Amino acid sequence: MYEYLKRFVLTNLLTLYYTGVALFYCAITYLKNPFSNPWAVKLKLEPPPQLTDPKYGVHKYIKVNNTKLHYVESGDSSKPLMVFLHGFPEFWYSWRYQILEFQKDYWCVAVDMRGYGDSERPEGVEHYKMELLVEDVRDLIRQLGREKFMLVAHDWGGLISCEYRNKYPETLSGLVLLASASRTAWFQEVWTSSHQRQQSWYVFLYRMPKVPELLFSINDLQVYDQVMVFPGKATNKEDIECYKYWFRKPFALTPPINYYRANFGVDWPEIVEHKENVPMLVGLAEKDNYLTPGLLDTMKKEYSCIETAIVKDTAHFLQQEDPDKVNNLIREFLSKHNI
Template identity: 25%
Template sequence: MSLPAPSTQGTHRLVSSPAGRIHLVEQGTGPLVLLVHGFPESWYSWRHQLPVLAAAGYRAVAVDVRGYGRSSRPDGVDAYRMLDLVEDSVAVVHALGEESAVIVGHDWGSQIAAGSALVRPDVFHGIALLSVPYAPRGGPRPSDVFSRMGGDEEFYVSYFQEPGRAEAEIEPDVRGWLSGFYAAMSGDTMPGPGAPDPHFTSPGGTLRERFPSGRLPAWLSEADLDVYAGEFERTGMSGALNRYRNMDRDWEDLADFDGAPVTQPSLFVGGALDASTNWMADAIEAYPTTLPGLVSSHLLDGCGHWIQQERPDEVNRILTGWLAALPA
């Protein structure tokens, strides 16, 4: 089924999945490359990659993850666990008439890509991770780990756990909140040394209180912000936030994969200024064990979290080079 597009780029379709439907945008022909976004984004975060991958001879497909955009938004919080998202990834590949694909993910999409490659290596024969490194399942329950971070302050992942709490902060002014959140984690607009960390809240406070204000990141135009804000103003934030609310369920569901490596040919690209790459430096150092198929790992100087939008040319060059070197 075709849909009217919010941009002139690519073909918009709905395909069936365990979620109900997944909305996707595809461009090009050739081997399938599945692009999976993170929080709080949509298929649109891959707008710079779709035409480049298509021109390089690939069938590039960017999805709206369940809970986002025009994809289905199941009601139950537990409908957003990792194994459900893996099933969605597999369903998209098969709905497109393919048997296998390379999967590329950013932020939560990086973890969805890793989970998909780990659980369904028969479907996903290559994996590229942007911004969030791969770390195998293991250790204490995630909620216990995050609750100990920040001392008297509350880490944003813990802040997101209670249904309705973050929604009450975000939904009265989605556009304003998104602009601040994007700026807080962008290389050119993130708070400088000594400023309060926007990943934490003070007791009784909100995340937004610590966001920078006054200008958008260089990568984000007013029109781009309109696209993102328009989607979340229509859908609300609960579907997106429910991904965070399933980390303990994922920890239980994936017990059989404790410590398991992802063995397919892989790629990692992170921003040197991104908190994710700094917090998880040990995970990057462990790649010889956890990602034995790693082809290359890159940290882009001066780059923040929104890597494929902040540095599209560099990411496209790295990604297309890696894809070209994959076994046929």
């Protein structure tokens, strides 16, 4: 009980602290130029041409678990299925380089998860609980008519994928996580490592209503320019416009942030060892500003069949920043396990 109360108090103190910092930043931004609205929306009616480029595949819709999802399909549907789950704050486009790389050997399906991109946005935090997100994936695979598939995931997609792997291991031929971890590993690390708590500051902030959306949308979603564009890396301003196109839309920010509101708590999940023979690779970025390498130690206790890697000179959005490195990493894993 004492440990629970300590986590409860710490969680709320950090939430209040980061909320105060966010509001102070918003106030300073406004006061610098009070005659200009930093939250002015620059909506564009036509999507950037990259989002409709046929080289990435065909855009389709499917109703799974009572929610309509949008996805991009590429490759021969008679070949092994490879499903991609994006992270926050992204959508299918984050997998553009992997689609181009693997479409010749796999039936590639890159999903907009519920609340993202052109998928349905259910109202209410309760619609983004982990068990629903897992069942979205399970129903998707059923409706695609496959018994087994390869799953590649990033960030939030990885959290969902671990829960999916724990519940439905028999349906997976393999699992690759990029810049992600299991919920158990993340919770244990955030409560035992001050470094991980600092890296996860935004998770505490996102518990609050409205303030996260206010901070995120400031100055035409400048956060994308700050966290995704680096000198010498593949992501460019045209790519950023693809993200801003979707996230500028009314109410587009709240559903993704609801993933945090629905699933962040003060619990302490015990480590349960999963011994099923599901080949699994976890690749963390060397320069990740949100995840610490200590997460891998817990994951090695959770999963008997696991390989880990640190991708050098990359940051959190590594599959977009350094697609060649990431594609080679995935290729080697697939080849090693004959997937």
